Amino acid sequence: MTIADTTTAAADTTADTAAGGATGTGAPALHFAGVRKRFRDGTVALTDTDLTIRPGEFVSIVGPSGCGKSTLLRIASGLDEATDGTVEVASTNVGYVFQDATLLPWRNVRDNVRLFAELEHLDSAERGRRVADAISLVGLTGFEKHLPHELSGGMRMRTSLARSLVLDPSIFLFDEPFGALDEITRERLNDELLRMFILRRFAALFITHSVAEAVFLSTRVVVMSGRPGRVKADLAVPFDYPRSPQLRYSAEFAALCGEVSQHLRSES
């Protein structure tokens, strides 16, 4: 518990300096306090989880498989409920990108991107404009008529991103969205995700297994312990946005990745 307390305090101070002034004052975008999740079968996925994400922050969570990272997102999005503790979500406009692109196979790219706009009953002129914007933002212009099975994994993920971008969410939840992609596609999508982050200024909570991905994207990296999961370390990432792809090869970057990995390994 002491670790959690100090790291949260550290995060509060670093958050302001980290992302070039764009981040974090005011009410948190997302706040978990003492969250615990126990499933019906008795497994405890999360325990005593405290985490605060301020507007404009990009927070990544790394941790061993089964440590409740996804559960945290599911709770934040309302797909699941916490057994104990409080969860505050500042906005109802929350984007959620799943591990799978989860596109409707009978809808082409444009119609898939339009789905959330339809479900939220945006009027059709507004819808058309936003859909076109989102498609061009993820670089899928020219592919509007393609069906999901005609796309590569990376393009399916772009479609999935665009589908959420249409609603211009102020909070974005990412559940290991690029985990199934090859390294090159993944890095490119990371670059583009940061471009969208700078452009749209959402608060992001991003789950990944890749330490490098976490460090490259985030203002803060949160390390979680194995099951039952809780926050074990909370590290500020001091690099300014926009971040160039070359950042990945710098010594500071490697050092920070090393530090995160150490926290990951330090567990029994």
Added chain:
Amino acid sequence: MSVTVPSAAETDEAGKVAATTPVTGAALPRTRSRWRGAGLVSFVLLPGAVFAVFIGVWYAVSDGVLNDQQRFMLPPPHEVVRIGFLDWSNFKTMMSALRLTCEVTFSGLAISIVIGVAVAVAMSQARWIENSLYPWAVVIQTVPILALTPVLSFFFGFALTSRIIVCVIIAFFPIVSNTLFGLQSVDRGMHELFSLHHPSRLTRLWKLQLPAALPSMFTGFRNAAGLSVIGAIVGEFFFKQGEPGLGTNLSVFTSRLEGERLWATTLTASLLGVAVFVFFGWLARRVVGRWYQPKRG
């Protein structure tokens, strides 16, 4: 298919794009040409060979096994063709019977589809509805039609209406079971995708469950289509009032020992079944084949 590479997706994604698109582009014609080559063997020659064996066995039984008094049971194929199909007045009778059987088949099938889909949708909406209705859908399928004929004739007479009802009873079940299966096997991730935006039941049904269920619905329709021909024939066999259909004629020719016309009618009925089955296969490919590729992932 023209491919424009998006500006944001440069080298690697473009490589992906370039690698992916030609593959799908080329895979289609290649699959088709392979189909044509293999199609000649597997869809024409092989069934053709079986047909030849079948005709051979038919002749053997008709000429070799049966004596002259028995031959009416299985007259030789050329006699079936000559008397059953090439005799103009016989052919005309058969065509008018075929028209009527088609009427019963298609009305029965249409009614089955409407009721079947409606029942399956209702079942998909609540477990208690499914639990209360499903056993009875099974019972309807298994009840011997023969036992229902007196009741049906009492309420609906001996003509068209009763024939259609028999057809519906026989064709209805595969539509219910396949539609329900399709509605219930929608991917959980897709359901959650919708849940994030709290859609109404109707929206979820219309935008997610029904489109996702279409492939299995068409499987159901196709099976039901084959069954609806059988249903129409059985219905006509029992309910003979009014214009004769193929089933009526089967019964008449049997009692008159007109083997040639009996077999010609039987063949026609089978062909009708095949035609409806093939039509629904084609329709399914037209509607869902664009996005649904079984075995291709």
